[in-house]
Amino acid sequence: MELMQLKHLPWAWKRGTDFLGTRYAIMCGAMTWVSESNLVAAISNEGGFGVLAGGNMPPEILAEEIAKTRGKTRNPFGVNLITVAPAFKEHVEVVIREKCPYVFFAGSIPSGRDIAAVKGAGLKLICFAPVLSLAKRLIKQGVDALVIEGNEAGGHIGPVSTSVLAQEFLLNVTEVPVFVAGGIGTGEIIAQYLSLGAAGVQLGTRFVVAEECIAHPRFKEAFVRAAARDAMPTTQFDPSLPTIPVRAILNEGTKDFNRLQFDLLNKVKAGEMPREEAQVKLEEFWVGALRRAVVEGDVEHGSLMAGQSVAFVKRIQPVREILDDLVAGAEASLARMAGEG
Known part of the structure; x- marks a missing residue:
């Protein structure tokens, strides 16, 4: 679906696309072992915004992954760093040295010093905010955008649902773009969050089954069945x-x-x-x-981290199809809200 065919979405998520420098304000959440250069570049190449998972990578491997991603896409992408990772300080040095334009801090509350280091290097910093008071503090410290992630998400989760966080944050935070994550599996729900004031959204689970994702076939099949x-x-x-x-x-x-x-x-x-x-x-x-x-496909004893949006994972398909499906659903839903459907 080309941009000129879209009437409502370009305006609905303009703040998000302007911030990310992308066609669509759809980010792929950073998933350890999953969000590596292949998937990240594929998403960015198709108009979304891929995010590389720093996780527990050795710093030199992180630098290599950034270089590999840059070799596969000229479009914007982000790098997600976990504040509690053993090599976090070195990871911060890597993204500054590599001049990564978009950096995400996940995990515990980041220190003012780490925020200042990334901001001082001229990079855009996006943080996760579980509560409104912390969001206000992060904004004061210069954070450029926020992600709110409800407990429907996969992996480590907080206690509050996406629908409640969305009402709390989107009706109270206007200073910076806010992206909504957790349990998002359709374009129709994306339209609802945009109408509440979201700048865009972040999904992880649906992208696990992308053809371009390097996850083991058995891992993907577990998602399709769930x-x-x-x-x-x-x-x-x-x-x-x-x-x-x-x-x-x-x-x-x-x-x-x-x-x-x-x-x-x-x-x-x-x-x-x-x-x-x-x-x-x-x-x-x-x-x-x-x-x-x-990596190894041990779906019995390995961890199958997935969000509840696994309900919307029906088959393995290319990134382009997944994005087209989300975009078409969101556009149609916004048209209905405008009384055109």
């Missing part, structure tokens, strides 16, 4: 071992995680292990389990 209710969050057994819930398709890996959590909890309660060490071990589980599923 229903929304199969993507469930993990539970925290006891407050003495705080754990951030992770949404994934239920499998043996879910049981493996629960067994590990129970074992570590007993050790913490018995004084055999510090709480912080146990929390690190839980995170290490996800890093290893995700790699086993995405």
